[in-house]
Amino acid sequence: MKGSIQRRAAAFCLTLSFLVTQVTATPVAAAGERARPSGEITSFGEVQVDGLGAASGATVFPGSKFTTAKKSRAIINLGAAGRVRLSPETASTINFGERSLEGALDAGIITVSKPEAVTSRFTTKDVEVLADKDSEAVFTLNVTGGNTVVKAVAGHLEVRAGETRRLLAAGESVAVGAQTTQPQDDDDDDTDGWFWLGVAGFVGGVGGAIIWALSRDKDGVFNDRTPIVISPIRG
Numbered sequence: 189m190k191g192s193i194q195r196r197a198a199a200f201c202l203t204l205s206f207l208v209t210q211v212t213a214t215p216v217a218a219a220g221e222r223a224r225p226s227g228e229i230t231s232f233g234e235v236q237v238d239g240l241g242a243a244s245g246a247t248v249f250p251g252s253k254f255t256t257a258k259k260s261r262a263i264i265n266l267g268a269a270g271r272v273r274l275s276p277e278t279a280s281t282i283n284f285g286e287r288s289l290e291g292a293l294d295a296g297i298i299t300v301s302k303p304e305a306v307t308s309r310f311t312t313k314d315v316e317v318l319a320d321k322d323s324e325a326v327f328t329l330n331v332t333g334g335n336t337v338v339k340a341v342a343g344h345l346e347v348r349a350g351e352t353r354r355l356l357a358a359g360e361s362v363a364v365g366a367q368t369t370q371p372q373d374d375d376d377d378d379t380d381g382w383f384w385l386g387v388a389g390f391v392g393g394v395g396g397a398i399i400w401a402l403s404r405d406k407d408g409v410f411n412d413r414t415p416i417v418i419s420p421i422r423g
Contacts, residue, residue, distance in 0.1 A: 225250060225285050227267065233260025235274075253281045256296070270302035297330045299341075312336040314364040316348040327356075335365035 227248045229235070234257035235242050242248075248264060254274055256262055262274045269284045278296025282289075289300065289308045300319070302308045308319035310329055314336040319325035325343030329336065338347050340356040347354045349364045356362060 225266075225269070227269075227284065228265050229254075230263045230265070231260070232262065233257060233276075235260055235262045248282075250283045250285065251281065253279065255279045268303065269306055270300065270308070272301075273299040275299075293329045293331050295331050297328060297332070299326065299328045301326045314349060318346045318348070320344045320346075335363050337361060337363045 229237065229242050229246050229248050230244045231242055231246075236255040237246065237248055237252050239253075239255075242254075242262075248254075254262060254264065256274045256276055256278045259276050261276055261278075264272045264274070264282060266272070266284050266289065268286060269289045272280070272282055272289075272291065274280060275297035278298060279294040280291055280296070280298050281294075282291040284290065287306050289302050289306055291298070291300075291310045293310065293312045298310075300308060300310060302319055302325050304322065304324050307321050308317075308325065310317045312329060312331050315338060317327065317329065317338055319327065320343055323343050325345065326341040327343070327345055328339045328341065330339070338345065338356065339361040340358050342358050344358075345356040347356060347362055347364075354362050
C-alpha cells in the first residue's frame, strides 16, 4: 500500500513538472517569433534575394541583398516599417525592424517610402541619407554614371557627404560624385503609383507643344531642376 502511494506521488510530481515546463517555455518561443521582423516581395521579371530567384509573395528578412535584372523590378513591403521599390538593374541590401528602415545601394535606383515614427538611413559609396523620423517621407536614391542623386519626393531629408550637410525638402534634389550630368531615364514604368506627379500646360505660339512642368520619370528621379553638385568624398 505504501509503495503504491509513493509511485502515485512520483507520477504526479513528474506530470506537474512537465506541465510547468510547457507553460513557461511556450511564451518565450512566441515572444521570439514576434521579435523577428519579416516582409514580403512583389517581383516583376528576374529578381534575386541573396543570390536566389524570388517569386512574388516570398517572405524576406532583414539584411537580405536584393538584385533586379534588366527590365525587372521589385517592391518590398515591410509592413509598419514602410516599403522599398527597386528599379531595373539595381542591387541593394535592406535591413529593417518594427520602427527602423535602413539600407545600402550599390547600383541602380531605389525609392524608399517610410511612415511617421520610423527611423530611416540609407547609404551609397558617396552619401548618407537620413529621413525625418517625425514625419512620413518618400525619396529616391540613384547610383548611375559615377553619381549619387538623392531626390526628396515627400517629407524632409538630411544628406551627408563627408563634412558637407544638406537639407532637402519635397521636390529638391542633390547630386554627389565626379560627374555633373543628371542620370538618364530607364525604361521602367512606375505602375505602383508613387510617381504620378505630372503637370502639363500648353505654350501659345509654339504650335500647341506640350511642356511638362513637373514630369514623371520612368526611373523615379525627377528632372525638374538641375541638381546641386557636392564634391566627391575623398578616401
